[in-house]
Amino acid sequence: MSSVRMTQITALVLRAIASDHHYGFDIMEACDLPSGTVYPALRRLEKAGLLRSGWEDANEAFGEGRPRRRSYRLTARGREALPEAEAKLEEVRRLLSRFGPTPKET
Amino acid sequence: MIAARFWIRLSSLLSPWDERGEWVEEWEAELVATNGSQKQALGSILDAWYLRTEGWAMEGLFRDIRMAVRTMARKPFFTALAGITLAIGIGANTAIFSVVDGVLLNPLPFPESDRLVSANHAAPGLNLALVPHSEGMYLHYQENLQSMEAFTVFGEGAVNLVTETDPQRINGATVTEGFFDVLGVHPILGRGFAPGEDRAGAEPVAVLGHGLWQQSFGSDREVVGRVVEMNGIQRRVVGVMPDGFAFPEEAELWIPMEINETEPDVRSLGLLGVGRLAPGATMDGAQAEMVDLLFRFADAHPNELGRDVLEQAGMAPDVKPLKELYVEDVEQALWVLLGTVGFVLLIACANVANLFLVRAEARLREQALRTAIGASRGDMVRQYLTESVTLALGGGLLGLGLAYFGVKGLLALAPVAIPRASEIGIDGSVLLFTAIISLGSGFLFGLFPVFGYARRDLSAALKDGGRTATTGRERHLARSALVVAQVALALVLMVGSGLMARSFLEMRRIDPGFDSADRLTFRVSLPEAEYGDVGTVMAFHRGLLERVAAIPGVRSAGLITAVPLEDQKSASPMEAEDRPTPPGELGPLVDRRQVSPGYFGTMGIDLVEGRELTWDDRGDGVRSAVVSEALARTFWPEEASVLGHRIRGQGDEALSWEIVGVAQDVRFETLGEEPAPLIYIPLLRGSPEAPSPALSVAAVLHVGSDPLSFVSVAREALRELAPRLPLVNPRTMDSMERDAMSATSFTVVLLGIASVIALVLGTVGIYGVISYMVTRRSQEIGVRMALGAPSGLVLRGIVGQGMALTGIGIGVGLLGAWGVSRVLSSLLFGVTTTDPLTYLGTAAGLAGVAFLASWVPARRAASIDPVEALRSE
Numbered sequence: 001m002s003s004v005r006m007t008q009i010t011a012l013v014l015r016a017i018a019s020d021h022h023y024g025f026d027i028m029e030a031c032d033l034p035s036g037t038v039y040p041a042l043r044r045l046e047k048a049g050l051l052r053s054g055w056e057d058a059n060e061a062f063g064e065g066r067p068r069r070r071s072y073r074l075t076a077r078g079r080e081a082l083p084e085a086e087a088k089l090e091e092v093r094r095l096l097s098r099f100g101p102t103p104k105e106t
Numbered sequence: 107m108i109a110a111r112f113w114i115r116l117s118s119l120l121s122p123w124d125e126r127g128e129w130v131e132e133w134e135a136e137l138v139a140t141n142g143s144q145k146q147a148l149g150s151i152l153d154a155w156y157l158r159t160e161g162w163a164m165e166g167l168f169r170d171i172r173m174a175v176r177t178m179a180r181k182p183f184f185t186a187l188a189g190i191t192l193a194i195g196i197g198a199n200t201a202i203f204s205v206v207d208g209v210l211l212n213p214l215p216f217p218e219s220d221r222l223v224s225a226n227h228a229a230p231g232l233n234l235a236l237v238p239h240s241e242g243m244y245l246h247y248q249e250n251l252q253s254m255e256a257f258t259v260f261g262e263g264a265v266n267l268v269t270e271t272d273p274q275r276i277n278g279a280t281v282t283e284g285f286f287d288v289l290g291v292h293p294i295l296g297r298g299f300a301p302g303e304d305r306a307g308a309e310p311v312a313v314l315g316h317g318l319w320q321q322s323f324g325s326d327r328e329v330v331g332r333v334v335e336m337n338g339i340q341r342r343v344v345g346v347m348p349d350g351f352a353f354p355e356e357a358e359l360w361i362p363m364e365i366n367e368t369e370p371d372v373r374s375l376g377l378l379g380v381g382r383l384a385p386g387a388t389m390d391g392a393q394a395e396m397v398d399l400l401f402r403f404a405d406a407h408p409n410e411l412g413r414d415v416l417e418q419a420g421m422a423p424d425v426k427p428l429k430e431l432y433v434e435d436v437e438q439a440l441w442v443l444l445g446t447v448g449f450v451l452l453i454a455c456a457n458v459a460n461l462f463l464v465r466a467e468a469r470l471r472e473q474a475l476r477t478a479i480g481a482s483r484g485d486m487v488r489q490y491l492t493e494s495v496t497l498a499l500g501g502g503l504l505g506l507g508l509a510y511f512g513v514k515g516l517l518a519l520a521p522v523a524i525p526r527a528s529e530i531g532i533d534g535s536v537l538l539f540t541a542i543i544s545l546g547s548g549f550l551f552g553l554f555p556v557f558g559y560a561r562r563d564l565s566a567a568l569k570d571g572g573r574t575a576t577t578g579r580e581r582h583l584a585r586s587a588l589v590v591a592q593v594a595l596a597l598v599l600m601v602g603s604g605l606m607a608r609s610f611l612e613m614r615r616i617d618p619g620f621d622s623a624d625r626l627t628f629r630v631s632l633p634e635a636e637y638g639d640v641g642t643v644m645a646f647h648r649g650l651l652e653r654v655a656a657i658p659g660v661r662s663a664g665l666i667t668a669v670p671l672e673d674q675k676s677a678s679p680m681e682a683e684d685r686p687t688p689p690g691e692l693g694p695l696v697d698r699r700q701v702s703p704g705y706f707g708t709m710g711i712d713l714v715e716g717r718e719l720t721w722d723d724r725g726d727g728v729r730s731a732v733v734s735e736a737l738a739r740t741f742w743p744e745e746a747s748v749l750g751h752r753i754r755g756q757g758d759e760a761l762s763w764e765i766v767g768v769a770q771d772v773r774f775e776t777l778g779e780e781p782a783p784l785i786y787i788p789l790l791r792g793s794p795e796a797p798s799p800a801l802s803v804a805a806v807l808h809v810g811s812d813p814l815s816f817v818s819v820a821r822e823a824l825r826e827l828a829p830r831l832p833l834v835n836p837r838t839m840d841s842m843e844r845d846a847m848s849a850t851s852f853t854v855v856l857l858g859i860a861s862v863i864a865l866v867l868g869t870v871g872i873y874g875v876i877s878y879m880v881t882r883r884s885q886e887i888g889v890r891m892a893l894g895a896p897s898g899l900v901l902r903g904i905v906g907q908g909m910a911l912t913g914i915g916i917g918v919g920l921l922g923a924w925g926v927s928r929v930l931s932s933l934l935f936g937v938t939t940t941d942p943l944t945y946l947g948t949a950a951g952l953a954g955v956a957f958l959a960s961w962v963p964a965r966r967a968a969s970i971d972p973v974e975a976l977r978s979e
Contacts, residue, residue, distance in 0.1 A: 025136040025146060036149025040156035067135040070128075095478055 494552025593915025908960025
């Protein structure tokens, strides 16, 4: 089980799952991040043992006329990491506020 | 939705195969459940790429590369500009290197070719770099050489081949029996030459080349044993060589020599020697052994080639790798070209480094942020280098593509004379070279921002956002240094190509001594077996001349054994009859040509005095000859007229030539060389008892216009006279003159292209830096103008800065050009390597372009509206 470095992205993803967004595209929406960013973060967090994934019940999904989805949930370690994630987000917020609105790169 | 699904399927190809099923299921389920768009599916490729590369040191290199690619994709214009600049630099290097590799570096296509040596002589005393062997010398070396496993000599020459089809002229070689063994290549059908087959009186045999066997013999496997007519002699085919074997010089047919063992020819030094070193033997050892053997040979033949003659001529054996015998002529030009494109790459790197510096400045905030959230300085360095190296590798890939087409263009443009051209291509070593220079340039330009920024205290950048008027002195210095370097490098290249261009112009201004316009030439060779009789040969020559001269549109015609620029040398020492050369000394070398009446007029060569030769110029013991002005000057420097003087081969008292005319000097060898002494003698030479007519002659036709349109009628005229003789190698004299200049024009064109690229890149560099400076200082300039600074002053100030950098660059460049241009010295003609006109002209041109490049952005600065500029603060 490898460790994961807490970044703004992993923090956002963790927080989204903690607030009951369990499917990939829902998490994307909650974080307002593109899929190419969210999915690798999910893989990394799962590998680090902060998340576990599983397939939802197939019958239930078919009942709703759609294929089954893979859901992501926090593990105990994931829940332990939540305060760290919040701290990271707060730090980033503070840094950004110091600079004012980000100027465009020239 | 369908497009999104297709995209996911495509991306899944990247994902690890054991997870692929579930991976696709997951992505598709999300799409269906959320009714997601194509845009949302785009990231699937990054997910797949992530899973694929998870095992590859995720926290290290690949994360950096992914990051680099993402960063660059966000700046497509910057990336494209930098990438294309690099691709041009790397592509040019790859193209030229592939030529250098194929021609100079790759071994010859023979087994253990490192043991193959060219074993000939040099005679610096006569200014001859290559003196081959005579038959007698060959027998002597062959018998005694211990340091060589095998030794062979060969003569090059074309052969008239008569098969069922039309008579053809085939490139061939006359070789000794051991020729194929020395090279280590064996026939695929039949056998090579057997011992004794290269001696006079042996059965005439021949070995065919693969191409000739396919085309003229229909790949007939029964060809061995067939008898074929070659040069009028019936020869039995004994073998066929493998595909790709064409040594020497595209030969397709090999026939054995006919050496007279008891009385070998000692005088004619026309046979090139090649040896295979014995195991353990060295070239130095072989050379030492040959020196010893040559002295013994000289002692055995004191009259023909005594020690005193060897000494005066400075003649000594010269053993070197066989490859050098063929590539020496182009070696220097190729290395110069490789150096040139190396300069272009350096300039390209400087440009990209500048782009990176500018961008690094714009990224100060991003960097500060990264540092603030924990990135170490090492992280920053690694990130910069990964970006630059990734970009360079991308540029290298693109450059490889450019080089692929570039090499094709290069070969199409190249002079016919590029040896081993068929071996040029993009192979493993070229790929390795490209990879190395790509990595190298990536590090080179990547290091600039690293030094400029990575170690800086970033807190200042955070505070002002990099928007203040002053930019860091260190960074400014780095950019200025880059501009200076670019200007200097560009100037060196431009001086080099300027010198080459002037050589080219000088060469075009040379008067070759003859008129090339509207002249057609072709060659006819009479097989000795059919034309053994002097009368028959002379009747043929007269008949041919009469027939071609009678063709409507032909003004005049003449015959000569070799036309100017035809690369045939037959020089031997001569002496004036009234002042013979003292015994033991070597007389001046005189080139001989045999001509028919009408030759001088046809070629537009003026007679300075006297008359030309006639068909009747054949007395007893004394014959008439026309000499060149150079010969007259050499032998009788103080006399106004040399008519009536007699000249003869050194020591040959039996036959003298009486001078009946003096012809204007003609450049026979190359356009660049000063005309050497030359004697024109009649087509029939030799003593009256043993007359010897010229068997192979070139006809020259002066026609009204469009010389090549006369080839078919000339061929018809020849067929009427001798149906079995091929008309060989029809060319215009114009094309021969062009070919003679082709090596120079080729170098001129390539150096010209390189310096144009250098100039463009350099200009872009200056423009970029000045323009960037104007942008950064627009507020300051606005303030100054608001306070009353006249716009002219602002303009002058900025242009002045640009010109100051250019001035330093030009100074450095002039010094550099002065140092580097001496490598060009052997390629130049008519100009010195320090030609002031070229240096000053180039410097002035470059300064002019640099002025424009800084004036354009300066104009922009001077027209800044102070109110606007201040408002942006």
